[in-house]
Amino acid sequence: MVTEADCIFCKIVRGEIPSKKVYEDKDTLAFLDINPANPGHTLVVPKKHSEDITKSDEEDIAKVMRVVKNITTNLKEKMNAIGVNVMQNNGKPAGQIVAHTHFHVIPRYPNDVVVISYQRVQLSDEQLEEIRKKLSEEKKRSFDFDF
Ligand code: 5GP
Ligand code: ZN
Numbered sequence: 001m002v003t004e005a006d007c008i009f010c011k012i013v014r015g016e017i018p019s020k021k022v023y024e025d026k027d028t029l030a031f032l033d034i035n036p037a038n039p040g041h042t043l044v045v046p047k048k049h050s051e052d053i054t055k056s057d058e059e060d061i062a063k064v065m066r067v068v069k070n071i072t073t074n075l076k077e078k079m080n081a082i083g084v085n086v087m088q089n090n091g092k093p094a095g096q097i098v099a100h101t102h103f104h105v106i107p108r109y110p111n112d113v114v115v116i117s118y119q120r121v122q123l124s125d126e127q128l129e130e131i132r133k134k135l136s137e138e139k140k141r142s143f144d145f146d147f
Helices: 006-014 060-080 125-142
Strands: 023-024 028-032 042-046 082-088 102-109
Touching: 006 028, 006 125, 023 060, 028 060, 042 060, 060 082, 060 102
Parallel strands: none
Antiparallel strands: 023 028, 028 042, 042 102, 082 102
16 A cells, blocks of 8 residues: 555655646646657646545545546647547556556647557346446435535
């Protein structure tokens, strides 16, 4: 487990290592990815450390999403992005390398070489229904606010 003391994004939040900040408030920080998929690739993080979204504070994520939305608009208006991917990886199998909850905001440009791909699986109506039931039970159990 990565502690706050060792976490690279906590170090960025604390100003112990430099970053190219594009937005900051008391709870949220957005900065340019050091190894971007495209120019303007931005990372948005809650300042409070959590390993991934499952461990994060719901209110912090709500605040982060507001910033994600504004950065998406800025990338289109100020960087001439023709599209934007918002990505969020949880756990090594999902591609997460830095263990501090973060959202990728990746601008897309004509003829860029960004590849975000997955193959589809075929599920029957029964299988979809079984999954729907499981997830709606989970929702009731774990969410502490109304949508
Ligand atoms: P993940 O694979 O965990 O979803 O993405 C981590 C991202 O953090 C990568 O895109 C990587 O380029 C970026 N990154 C890793 N270390 C640093 C750093 O020290 N500074 C900045 N600005 N970005 C970083
Ligand atoms: Zn951290």
